[in-house]
Amino acid sequence: MSTTTMPPTKAPKTEPKSAPKGALSDRARSERRLGWMLAGPAFAIMLLVTAYPIVQAFYESLFDYRLTDPDNRSFTWFSNYAVILTDSIWWQALGVTVGITVVTVAVELVLGFALAMVMHKAITSVRPVVRTAILIPYAIITVVSAFAWWYGFNLTSGFVNTWLGLGDYDWFGDTLPALAIICLSEIWKTTPFISLLLLAGLAQVPEVLQEAAKVDGATWLQRLWKVTIPNMKAAIMVALLFRALDAFRIFDNIFIMTRGNNNTESVSFLAYRQTISRLEIGLGSALSVLVFLCVVLIAVVFIKGFKVDLASARGEK
Amino acid sequence: MMGAMSTRERVLWYLGALAIVLYALFPVAWIISLSFKSQGDLTDRNFLPRNPSWGNYETIFSGSARDLFLPALRNSLGICLIATFVSVVLAMFAAYAIARLDFPGKRLILSTALVVAIFPAISIVTPLFNLWRGIGLYDTWPGLIIPYLSLTLPISIWTLAAFFREIPWEMEQAAQVDGATSWQAFRKVIVPLAAPGVFTTAIISFFIAWNDFIYGISLTSTEASRPVPAALAFFTGASQFEEPTGAITAAAVVVTIPVVVLVLLFQRRIVAGLTNGAVKG
Amino acid sequence: MAAITMNHIVKRYGDGFPAVNDVSLDIADGEFMILVGPSGCGKSTLLRMIVGLEDITSGDMLIGGQRVNEKSPRERNLSMVFQNYALYPHLSVFENIAFPLRLAGTSDAEVKKRVQDAADVLELREHLERKPANLSGGQRQRVAMGRAIVRQADAFLFDEPLSNLDAKLRGQMRTEIARLQRRLGVTTVYVTHDQTEAMTLGDRVAVLRKGVLQQVASPRELYEQPVNLFVAGFIGSPPMNFLPATVQGAALRTPFGDLHLDDRRAKAVAGHDLVIVGLRPGHFEDASLVEEDKRRHGSVFRAMVDVTEWLGDQQYAYIPFEAPAEITAQLRDLSRELDSDQMRTQAIVEIDAMSRLREGREAEFWVDTRKAHVFDPKTGTNLTRDAEAGARMTEEVAQERAEQLTETREGRVTAG
Secondary structure (H helix, E strand, O other), rough: OOOOOOOOOOHHOOOOOOOOOOHHHHHHHHHHHHHHHHHHHHHHHHHHHHHHHHHHHHOOOOEEEEHHHHHHHHEEEOOHHHHHHHHHHHHHHHHHHHHHHHHHHHHHHHHHHHHHHHHHOOOOOOOHHHHHHHHHHHHHHHHHHHHHHHHHHHOOOOOOHHHHOOOOOOOHHHHHHHHHHHHHHHHHHHHHHHHHHHHHHHHHHHHHHHHHHHOOOOOHHHHHHHHHHHHOOHHHHHHHHHHHHHHOOOOHHHHHOOOOOOOOHHHHHHHHHHHHHOOOHHHHHHHHHHHHHHHHHHOOOOHOOOOHHHHOOOOOO | OOOOOOHHHHHHHHHHHHHHHHHHHHHHHHHHHHOOHHHHHHHHOOOOOOOOOOOOHHOOOOOOOOHHHHHHHHHHHHHHHHHHHHHHHHHHHHHHHHHHHOOOOOOHHHHHHHHHOOOOOOOHHHOOOOOHHHHHOOOHHHHHHHHHHHHHHHHHHHHHHHHHHHOOHHHHHHHHHHOHHHHHHHHHHHHHHHHHHHHHHHHHHHHHHOOOHHHHHOOOOOOOOOOOHHHHHOOOOOOOOOOOOOHHHHHHHHHHHHHHHHHHHHHHHHHHHEEEEEEOO | OOOEEEEEEEEEEOOEEEEEEEEEEEEOOOEEEEOOOOOOOHHHHHHHHHHHHHOEEEEEEEOEEEEOOOOOHHHHOOOEEEOOOOOOOOHHHHHHHHHHHOOOOOHHHHHHHHHHHHHHOOHHHHHHOOOHHHHOOOHHHHHHHHHHHOOOEEEEEEEEOOOOHHHHHHHHHHHHHHHHHHHHEEEEEEEEHHHHHHHHHHOOOEEOOEEEEEEEHHHHHHHHHHOOOHHHHEEEOOOOOOEEEEOOOOOOEOOOEEEEOOOOHHHHHHOOOOOEEEEEEHHHHEHHHHOOOHHEEEEEHHHHHHHEEOOOOEEEEEOOOOOOHHHHHHHHHHHHHOOOOOOOOOOEEEEEOOOOOOOOOOOEEEHHHHHHHEEEEOOOOOOOOHHHHHHHHHHHHHHHHHHHHHHHHHHHHHOO
């Protein structure tokens, strides 16, 4: 693809990287300039595609504004937020979203850890096969995964009821079973990612610690709890953080399987429905801002509350 | 230790591996199986097709779903490749600067990438929907490529920065002592060392763009720019009373093929890229 | 092949700190020059300035009589072995060695011949198709050398090439490098912090301290006639013992009794009060094993033996002593600067392996005062250095070397 098109502006500098700190000041200055020249465009685009929209969304959330009725656009301060926060639909959607997040992340953590252990310990002949296999759910389109699970469980084409002898039980006819299938699809697709992160964490736990613990008389379980897990805590927390934020944004599976029927709506789906289907720009924008705030809250809780140290997880220390 | 493994242990490993392979492939097998069912068998609620046929593939490539699927496939390929290309090129500059140069703001750029990576797409969709309609980007390729950058750029920067940090840059100097010009040192030493990282980043970035659904359904309205995942949601059956299951599954299999091929060819690199970017980035 | 001349070379970084300060050094054509010193002394910076990887703040760098300050590394035609070898991971061993030739556009047949020759010299023949990642440390080291010798470079530069190898391999590669250099007769500059490498490899050794050149001399001269406390402490293993002493006419009063000085030395120390005496471990002996006629060249003292180390062919004894605070501080600074961390003031003495000294007991020692050096504790200058004797030693080595070089080159001409 783009491998051979590295532009010549990146041609190597003649001064060595290992030059002690504080090289000639004009050189340092030109290095700064070059740094920002190279990184600037990417930085600007990232800001442009996120900061600008969220500011715009906040602005629009202060209006009572329907796209189908543009003449009656009026500035109403925070009334959209008041409408949302006093409506049970929002709280229902939030509950569903949090529920999905907690369930999927918890299951994925356990399952992903088991997968990672298998890959870590697996005999060499099996390892590439396992690795390739688990990459497939990761790489598959979420919508395709959603369809696969939906067709598996639905009434017209599903084989699951046949296999389980459940006859005409409608999995999508009620909130909990429908959510269970949604979670199942989500778990199937994203466990591999979490397991790869955990595998990388496992690989960072020195083997000699295991040996030392063995000599000290620890059982397999004690080694896992007292040696392995504490030493890969950073990797676990990072995996949890990324997956929790990802799960909170769940949308594709719900759209394909239930379209939010039977109280299976997530907050993202609710926002989508207000904006795109009902063209309620004001309300939709307010929902977008709220979803954003929730995500920020989760990130802050993780980083401050659980002290997720991204720097140490990145091996910078 | 490894050598002293008993046959029983070996068999257990193989069984474990088999279980994982089954876990990973079962839903894929099911959707493939559905795609080969003939119209009458689609509702037989059987796992395997009784009369396998190519009928559903004919529907999407030359039959009634052709005008929905083929433009969508073209859109998906075009938009994802362009978004991947743009973000990898931009990320390459940024990652080079982060890995090689000393300048204030390095951490700011990495943190921004992190924040953008966790940004909920829905919060971008709502304002863009309104804005794009206003400036004529709604339902166009650029209208999707731009928000796709918010998905692909952060991960590209993190992954590439992790790769670039591991490049032994002092090689450049060794090459210069060996008689290379700056350009030769770059082309003969740095490019071959950096290429695998760039390539892997491109694959991961492509996967992410290829997976998008929310922008696809929100910012497009016709086959002018609608990508495959969104198009799948809009498939309809041959008649009003017929479910579009066959066409959807066949299309799903078709868009899964490139992904599986990439995984099979580059599994080792993809794993390295994913874990580098996330854990060590 | 070329001589390398440095005139008042200075390297100053942005914060004004001179990493290399006014170094002038002449390296003769074909000479093996060692740059040595503790970490941070500027030796690597100096080497990188020779090869062109580091800019020169001021001064002139001449290679083969030509000023090269503004030349890129490529134009200097030098080859270098890096500390971590800098092997190109994506190229095979063959292509790694061939790399400089490929860049120069050498024909395939010639490349093949030259690489094979280099591989034969370094016994790499069977590894040519492998990738560097699959080689052992010693093999990688040899590939890096192969890349250096494959083309006709004007000089070889080595940047601590053996520091990543284990002790045994280091010894082997050291002799290998010496043999290779003698055989090729190419001017060589070799940076190391290991004084064994410095002593065994170099025709001459340049000792650097905080960017300043201390002494340039043959290993023997450095060992026997060091210019100051720093060089004396750096060269030799175990290191020279430094004892506090007060001058009492022609005698020095030390914690180990009075040492008598010959006329030349006595004259040199006259006028000083407090001094530091340097005695190498080898200048001591278990007094009971010293023959009578040798005894009178030195003095005898009694001291408590703290620890003994028996190594089969030799034996060391550790003797603690008290020193005045100002001397202790001075010695501690020195020891820190030499990358060691000597906590206590003690002398290490080398005694005969047959000696039956016991730990924790007093014993009688003899010390050869003829070889003692006396240092000014304030400036560190060696007050008793015999410059003439030193120069003679270095001159001898240079002559030997010149003869050897002529032989090598003539041999090469007739063979080629």
